[in-house]
Amino acid sequence: MRSIRSKVLVSILLIAVITASGITVIFYVKSAATIEENYIASNQQQNRQIIESLDQAMQEVYHVLVEASCDEAIKAKIKEYTTEKEDKTLAEMVGLLQSYNERDTAISSFHLIISDEQVLVTSEAYPKYKKVIERRSIQALIKETENQAGPLLLNNLISGRRPHLAFVEPINDNGTVGYLCANIEERYLYYNYISEMRNDTIKEVMLLDQKNEVITTGDDRQGEALTKTVKVMEGKFKDSGAGSQDVSIDEETIYFYSRAPFSRCALYLSVDRETVLGDLTELRLYYAGILVISLIVASILASYLARLIYRPVQNLTSTVKHVSEGELSTRAQVISRDEMGDLATEFNQMLNQIELLIKELIEKERLKKDAELEALQYQVTPHFMYNTLNSIKYAALIKGERELADLIESFVELLQASISKKGAFLTVSEEVHILQNYVRLQEFRSNTTIKTVYNIEPAASNCLIPRLILQPIVENAILHGIDIKKGNGLILISAVVSGERLEIEIKDNGRGMSKEQIRTLLNSKVKKTKGFTAVGIPNVRDRLELYYGEKSQLRYVSDDRGTTVMIYLPAAYDEKE
Amino acid sequence: MGKRITGSILILALLLTLCSCKSTQTEMPPRELIIGVVAKCANTEYWMSVRSGMEAAAKKSDCRVLFFAPNSEEDAEAQEKLASSLIRRRVDVLAVSPIDAVNEPAYLREARKLGIPVISYDSAFESGEIAYIGIDNQLAGYQMAANLAKRLDYQGEIGIVSGEQDQMCHRERVEGIKRYIETVPGMKISYIESGYSGAKMSGEKVSELRRDYPGVKGLVVTSAVTALGIIESSEAAGLRIVTIDVQEDVLYALKNKQIIGLVAQSGYDIGYKTINYARALKTGQVKEKNVIIEAEFLTAENVEDYLEKHTQ
Numbered sequence: 001m002r003s004i005r006s007k008v009l010v011s012i013l014l015i016a017v018i019t020a021s022g023i024t025v026i027f028y029v030k031s032a033a034t035i036e037e038n039y040i041a042s043n044q045q046q047n048r049q050i051i052e053s054l055d056q057a058m059q060e061v062y063h064v065l066v067e068a069s070c071d072e073a074i075k076a077k078i079k080e081y082t083t084e085k086e087d088k089t090l091a092e093m094v095g096l097l098q099s100y101n102e103r104d105t106a107i108s109s110f111h112l113i114i115s116d117e118q119v120l121v122t123s124e125a126y127p128k129y130k131k132v133i134e135r136r137s138i139q140a141l142i143k144e145t146e147n148q149a150g151p152l153l154l155n156n157l158i159s160g161r162r163p164h165l166a167f168v169e170p171i172n173d174n175g176t177v178g179y180l181c182a183n184i185e186e187r188y189l190y191y192n193y194i195s196e197m198r199n200d201t202i203k204e205v206m207l208l209d210q211k212n213e214v215i216t217t218g219d220d221r222q223g224e225a226l227t228k229t230v231k232v233m234e235g236k237f238k239d240s241g242a243g244s245q246d247v248s249i250d251e252e253t254i255y256f257y258s259r260a261p262f263s264r265c266a267l268y269l270s271v272d273r274e275t276v277l278g279d280l281t282e283l284r285l286y287y288a289g290i291l292v293i294s295l296i297v298a299s300i301l302a303s304y305l306a307r308l309i310y311r312p313v314q315n316l317t318s319t320v321k322h323v324s325e326g327e328l329s330t331r332a333q334v335i336s337r338d339e340m341g342d343l344a345t346e347f348n349q350m351l352n353q354i355e356l357l358i359k360e361l362i363e364k365e366r367l368k369k370d371a372e373l374e375a376l377q378y379q380v381t382p383h384f385m386y387n388t389l390n391s392i393k394y395a396a397l398i399k400g401e402r403e404l405a406d407l408i409e410s411f412v413e414l415l416q417a418s419i420s421k422k423g424a425f426l427t428v429s430e431e432v433h434i435l436q437n438y439v440r441l442q443e444f445r446s447n448t449t450i451k452t453v454y455n456i457e458p459a460a461s462n463c464l465i466p467r468l469i470l471q472p473i474v475e476n477a478i479l480h481g482i483d484i485k486k487g488n489g490l491i492l493i494s495a496v497v498s499g500e501r502l503e504i505e506i507k508d509n510g511r512g513m514s515k516e517q518i519r520t521l522l523n524s525k526v527k528k529t530k531g532f533t534a535v536g537i538p539n540v541r542d543r544l545e546l547y548y549g550e551k552s553q554l555r556y557v558s559d560d561r562g563t564t565v566m567i568y569l570p571a572a573y574d575e576k577e
Numbered sequence: 578m579g580k581r582i583t584g585s586i587l588i589l590a591l592l593l594t595l596c597s598c599k600s601t602q603t604e605m606p607p608r609e610l611i612i613g614v615v616a617k618c619a620n621t622e623y624w625m626s627v628r629s630g631m632e633a634a635a636k637k638s639d640c641r642v643l644f645f646a647p648n649s650e651e652d653a654e655a656q657e658k659l660a661s662s663l664i665r666r667r668v669d670v671l672a673v674s675p676i677d678a679v680n681e682p683a684y685l686r687e688a689r690k691l692g693i694p695v696i697s698y699d700s701a702f703e704s705g706e707i708a709y710i711g712i713d714n715q716l717a718g719y720q721m722a723a724n725l726a727k728r729l730d731y732q733g734e735i736g737i738v739s740g741e742q743d744q745m746c747h748r749e750r751v752e753g754i755k756r757y758i759e760t761v762p763g764m765k766i767s768y769i770e771s772g773y774s775g776a777k778m779s780g781e782k783v784s785e786l787r788r789d790y791p792g793v794k795g796l797v798v799t800s801a802v803t804a805l806g807i808i809e810s811s812e813a814a815g816l817r818i819v820t821i822d823v824q825e826d827v828l829y830a831l832k833n834k835q836i837i838g839l840v841a842q843s844g845y846d847i848g849y850k851t852i853n854y855a856r857a858l859k860t861g862q863v864k865e866k867n868v869i870i871e872a873e874f875l876t877a878e879n880v881e882d883y884l885e886k887h888t889q
Contacts, residue, residue, distance in 0.1 A: 066658045070655045
């Protein structure tokens with residue numbers, strides 16, 4: 001993964017995958033929680049309605065029972081039967097009980113127990129009454145219902161069938177004369193409250209009385225299985241009292257529990273969580289689909305973005321490659337206005353700068369070569385000229401022309417200095433020696449005396465300076481400055497080292513130069529040399545700039561009392577410097 | 578660097594996922610307070626409004642009301658059975674409007690034994706030991722008598738048709754009437770006909786009373802239902818009647834000047850305040866033993882204002 005493009009691509013994809021997966025997981029978990037919460041809330045609502053409806057029915061049953069138990073007509077009939085013991089009275093009681101029975105559909109029957117007589121009268125079609133009920137059974141019923149608020153699960157005193165739910169109220173007429181039971185059939189409760197709750201999601205559903213005895217269930221479980229379920233329920237909802245509604249959840253099951261405030265009957269059901277969350281299968285597929293689509297879209301976008309981000313980088317990389325191969329004219333294409341765009345612009349500017357510097361370097365090299373070639377031109381047949389001049393010098397000496405011989409010697413030395421192969425630099429003292437020869441030759445030529453004063457500091461005398469750099473200045477002073485005819489010409493040449501700088505000053509007492517003349521002199525172009533007299537100030541200027549650049553200076557100061565030329569250049573004692 | 582960033586993103590994603598997971602442990606909701614209520618009756622407008630006020634207060638304060646009443650205001654036995662049943666069911670508070678305020682019922686002893694607080698509303702117990710929420714019935718009787726006396730120019734005879742004297746509300750109202758009439762020298766109570774606790778008086782009975790007491794020009798009726806029965810009878814023509822209890826048909830009769838005055842005992846207010854009191858009792862926030870609710874005296878002149886104020 002060495003390419004930036006692939007790095008960008010992988011980064012975007014990684015972020016997209018993590019984000020999309022994270023969001024999908026969060027949504028899935030949230031959805032699952034919401035589905036479960038909604039299911040629980042909905043079930044609780046339903047259970048609450050069922051238990052309230054059951055409780056309302058129980059209150060109505062109890063209300064009818066209380067009314068019947070206070071009925072003076074029934075009390076009178078009990079009294080009558082106790083006195084007369086006629087079956088006719090019992091039949092009349094049946095009629096009274098039936099009228100109350102009709103008041104509420106939840107009441108399957110009324111049982112009136114005249115305890116002292118061991119007689120039971122019913123509101124049923126058959127048997128209408130039963131005589132000789134076991135005293136033991138009556139006592140058991142009284143004991144069971146004493147101080148207990150109904151409804152309770154009681155054994156049927158007539159049929160002995162399985163227990164049914166019943167309220168019991170004593171009938172008081174100067175003491176308890178009987179007990180009235182309002183019976184509610186298990187099947188009534190099952191079909192009215194339990195059967196509609198049976199569905200695929202519900203594992204267990206039970207209706208229990210206040211003692212947690214099972215009144216009816218939604219399935220056929222009996223015996224131990226039922227006891228086990230009741231124990232589970234009691235364990236989970238042991239602190240739940242009348243009027244409470246609780247939910248308990250474990251890993252596999254959701255348990256619902258509602259207890260009625262009046263009858264204290266409890267509705268208990270358990271639901272398989274997996275079944276509840278069955279709807280999530282479709283949701284899982286839906287979220288997986290969204291995730292896949294998101295990732296495909298993210299991949300396409302990542303690819304496009306990576307290309308978009310990479311294009312300027314690629315463009316710049318390609319340009320750098322071409323430049324490194326030598327194609328300096330190549331320029332990067334500025335595609336964007338961002339940091340990459342700035343980088344390309346700066347890179348192009350850098351190339352422009354490099355190209356300019358190279359051009360300048362080439363030009364300098366060319367000028368250097370021209371100067372060197374020009375210097376070489378002075379070396380044409382040097383040995384022939386030296387030998388000839390030396391022959392002339394010795395001929396003059398033989399003839400006793402000592403002065404002439406000295407002049408020729410000076411000329412030879414000057415010639416040697418100008419065309420020497422020893423290098424481009426001379427020491428200040430060597431340059432001064434050349435000047436001395438030159439001045440002597442000029443004095444001879446003009447048949448006059450030029451007073452020349454040399455004030456060379458010892459430290460400056462060994463400094464290296466470009467060859468023949470002072471001669472053109474002195475030449476200029478002799479030819480254009482001082483008045484040779486008057487014979488009072490004075491040239492002062494001094495050289496000092498100030499810090500790392502060599503300061504040379506050539507001062508004459510000539511007629512001076514105007515500012516215009518100085519500007520023309522310094523700005524004029526180099527002319528091809530024609531011997532010593534034509535080397536020229538521009539040549540000095542150019543060579544100083546060529547060798548030292550901005551580190552050198554050539555300055556003219558002039559007035560009507562003369563001209564002073566100052567040359568500043570680095571003090572060097574070795575050509576390598 | 579790259580590994581660190583990737584690691585950070587993964588940790589962040591994991592944290593987000595964990596944060597989104599909700600614990601499956603459910604919290605046990607607080608058990609609601611169960612207030613057992615036994616009324617004197619359930620099928621008159623007054624008692625319906627009492628129940629309505631109770632249900633409204635219970636809904637507001639997350640209580641459960643188990644409301645029971647015998648079929649008539651005379652059935653003390655059924656009322657005691659219903660109250661006993663609620664005590665055996667261990668309700669948190671029992672509120673009773675006793676039909677028999679004189680004899681201490683068995684359920685009060687049971688309640689004391691089980692530590693269940695009992696309060697009375699609408700009508701108090703004679704002993705005065707049980708907290709009472711309702712109007713000042715003696716004052717109501719006094720107001721009715723005063724208003725009737727004024728209409729009769731403080732002259733002549735009046736009659737009283739009252740509920741069972743075992744019921745404190747009726748007994749106190751009668752006492753209030755007597756207390757006022759004793760202060761008016763020109764007036765006297767010719768008869769007190771009791772036993773009409775929310776029951777209508779027959780036309781024959783009205784006729785009989787008019788025949789036996791021809792000097793009676795005004796009646797104080799301590800139950801609105803009874804008063805309505807009387808004004809329906811043609812024998813009651815010319816009688817000035819004042820009564821008690823706010824219910825629609827009585828207010829209509831007042832507007833039509835079939836009765837001349839009414840103590841506006843609001844069943845709704847009594848019911849509402851009874852539940853609030855029961856709740857306060859359980860939470861230990863009761864400030865005073867009894868809650869006396871003010872009752873306006875309405876006449877044909879101010880009944881519209883009353884209706885406007887209470888139907889906004």
